[in-house]
Amino acid sequence: MFHGKMEITSWLEKQEIKNVHLMNVGGKRSFPFGNLAMTFAAHSSSFPDGT
Numbered sequence: 001m002f003h004g005k006m007e008i009t010s011w012l013e014k015q016e017i018k019n020v021h022l023m024n025v026g027g028k029r030s031f032p033f034g035n036l037a038m039t040f041a042a043h044s045s046s047f048p049d050g051t
Contacts, residue, residue: 025038026038
């Protein structure tokens with residue numbers, strides 16, 4: 001299960017990963033194991049395919 005921003009979530013879905021949850025900064029979700037909150041992380045990123 002992945003919880004992430006739109007860009008990363010879209011990329012994972014293109015890799016045929018189905019169990020993702022779209023979140024954005026300030027968002028939060030409750031799950032049976034606890035709560036998750038999305039926070040800002042200042043860094044760049046890229047994937048092996050260049051996206």
